[in-house]
Every structure is written in structure tokens, then in C-alpha cells.
């Protein structure tokens with residue numbers, strides 16, 4: 001085939017695929033922000049609790065800080081009727097009314113399912129009913145779907161003839177639900193959850209994923225959060241407006257970490273341009289928790305319209321520097337100290353030239369909300385153990 005015809009074919013293929021791409025990137029132009037029921041409530045989630053979380057998202061100021069999605073995770077699912085339509089269980093008497101309530105607060109509703117016959121918690125999955133379920137979600141007024149591999153891995157994929165065949169089955173399963181969502185014509189964020197298998201960051205966008213989990217589940221300990229957060233090094237090139245790496249939901253406010261550790265959690269997730277899905281009980285927040293979740297400058301780093309994920313730029317033993325490019329040539333820089341907590345705070349030297357700034361830069365300490373003035377060359381910061389100094393650097 002002549003090279004000109006190959007170019008034409010490529011252009012034609014692009015023209016065919018571009019409308020849905022455009023819809024996707026308009027959908028999650030910046031990383032999705034909201035709340036999800038799983039980390040705090042797990043199976044103890046019901047209609048009244050979801051309404052209370054929506055109320056609290058507004059009353060706490062989280063909505064005004066940018067949080068939008070109220071996401072119901074696993075255990076809402078009931079039985080299918082004779083026509084195969086899924087119904088919620090007795091904990092959710094009227095999903096449409098719940099969506100209307102959430103929308104009336106200026107928020108959006110998210111839901112959860114699996115491509116397998118069962119969800120991770122053993123409830124009804126979407127296997128064989130993908131298009132029908134997408135239609136049901138759209139009718140209810142759902143705006144976000146977390147699609148969790150679960151039993152699809154144990155059933156269909158385990159029976160595949162080869163790892164490559166299993167991989168193709170998984171891709172097909174995600175593509176099928178994406179097609180179903182597109183058919184509804186309702187903008188529904190498509191959140192892939194398969195724990196980072198088969199380097200999902202390389203193909204998640206091709207099956208319509210607006211985000212994809214890069215890891216197995218988080219929990220409310222510094223050790224787990226640290227393993228996941230710092231383990232994201234190298235993935236920045238795969239994130240862009242419309243599709244994001246997802247290192248799992250936030251644990252801020254659940255009580256298992258110290259303030260410095262939660263600051264590390266928030267700072268790292270913002271530098272990673274990660275979805276910010278609070279996973280705590282929004283009706284019972286201390287003022288410290290609200291301050292951590294709603295810090296406008298931290299959120300602005302996560303939500304920067306350039307849509308570039310940050311990455312590790314330097315590491316020496318337990319000290320690490322991560323940087324995220326921001327609009328206008330600015331950079332967010334996180335200086336982390338991963339030393340054990342019995343040690344003293346450490347001094348870490350930040351080299352602005354190594355970060356790409358030849359001349360003096362304007363430096364702001366984000367968590368302290370303090371301008372540090374113009375600085376050139378090397379700058380020493382004192383970082384507490386398990387903590388962070390988060391800087392915004394402007395040329």
C-alpha cells in the first residue's frame with residue numbers, strides 16, 4: 001500500500017474515533033473530585049447515608065472547593081427482573097429519587113458494577129447485561145460508573161487459553177461497557193478498576209477509561225498509602241485531560257494517620273493529578289480534616305488545567321522530591337521525608353536549577369500559605385518524618 005493511502009486510512013480512523021474521545025476529555029478535563037462510600041462505610045451504605053453525605057459535602061464547603069461526585073460503591077445491587085433489568089436492594093428504595101436529590105444539591109451521582117457475574121462483595125454484576133445496565137444507570141440519572149473487574153478475573157479470564165487471550169477478554173469487557181455508556185448519550189465518567197493489571201495505563205484510554213486504578217486497594221495506614229503513592233513513579237506520561245491514573249481513593253479523616261501523614265497523602269495525590277475522592281464520613285469531620293480536604297492551593301495543583309501528572313525527580317535514601325508542571329511555567333514541588341517517625345525532622349536541599357529554573361524564582365509554601373520571596377539556586381527546607389513541604393514555584 002502506498003504511504004499516502006496509509007495516511008488517508010489513519011486520518012479516516014481518527015475521524016471516526018474522535019467524537020467519543022472529545023466527549024471523554026470534556027467529561028474529565030481535570031481529575032474527578034468527589035466522595036466514595038467504600039473506604040469508610042463498605043457494605044454499611046444506604047440511601048439515608050448517601051443523602052447525608054451530599055448534605056455534608058455542601059455544608060462543609062467541599063462542594064465549593066470543587067468536589068462534585070457522590071459515589072455509591074459496592075453493595076447497592078439487588079436482583080434482576082424477568083426482563084433482566086437490575087434493581088437496587090432494599091437499602092436503596094428509589095435510585096432515581098436519590099439521583100434527583102443529589103443533583104438538587106448541585107452534585108452528581110456515581111455508581112458501581114463489575115464486568116463479571118458478581119461484584120467483589122458478591123452482589124449482582126453486569127455480565128451479559130452491559131448495555132441494559134448502562135441504560136438503567138442513565139435513566140436513574142447516574143453520572144459516574146466505577147467498573148470493578150472482580151469475578152470477571154476469576155471466571156472468564158481464568159478459563160482463557162493464554163494470558164494474551166485473558167488480556168483480550170478483559171479489554172473486550174471494558175470496551176463493551178464503554179459502548180453501552182456511549183449509547184445512552186448521557187455523559188457518564190467511566191472509572192476502570194482492575195488494580196493496575198497488564199499495565200492498564202497503556203490501554204485504559206483506548207477502552208474509554210476516564211481513569212484507571214493503578215494499584216490494589218488502599219487502607220488507612222501510612223505504610224499502605226506510602227507504598228501506593230510513592231509507587232506511582234514513572235506513570236506520569238500516561239495521564240492527560242480526559243484520562244487519569246488513579247492510585248485509589250483518599251483516607252483523609254478516617255483517623256488512621258497522623259496530620260503530617262495525611263498532608264503527605266493529599267500532597268502526593270495532588271502532585272499525581274489523581275482523582276480526589278474523599279473516603280471518610282463527611283458528616284463527622286474535624287476542622288483539621290476539612291482544612292486538609294479543602295485547601296484551595298493544594299486542590300489547584302491537582303486540578304491545574306495543563307493536566308500534567310507530576311513525577312519523582314530526585315531521591316536519596318528516604319528523601320524524595322516530586323515535581324508537577326503547572327500552567328504558565330510554574331511547578332508544584334513536594335519535598336518528602338520517609339524516615340521513621342522516631343527520628344528528628346531532616347533538612348533537604350532543593351536545587352531549583354535541577355528543577356529547570358536557571359534564574360531566581362518566586363517560592364510559596366502551600367500548606368503554610370506563605371510567600372517565601374524570590375530565591376535562586378539552592379534552598380534548604382526542614383521536613384518532618386512522614387511529612388512533606390509542598391512548594392509552588394513560579395519563574
Ligand code: GLA
Pocket residue numbers: 038073074119120121148193216217
Ligand atoms: C474492590 C475495589 C474497592 C471496592 C471493593 C468493593 O476491592 O478495589 O475499591 O470497590 O472492591 O467490593
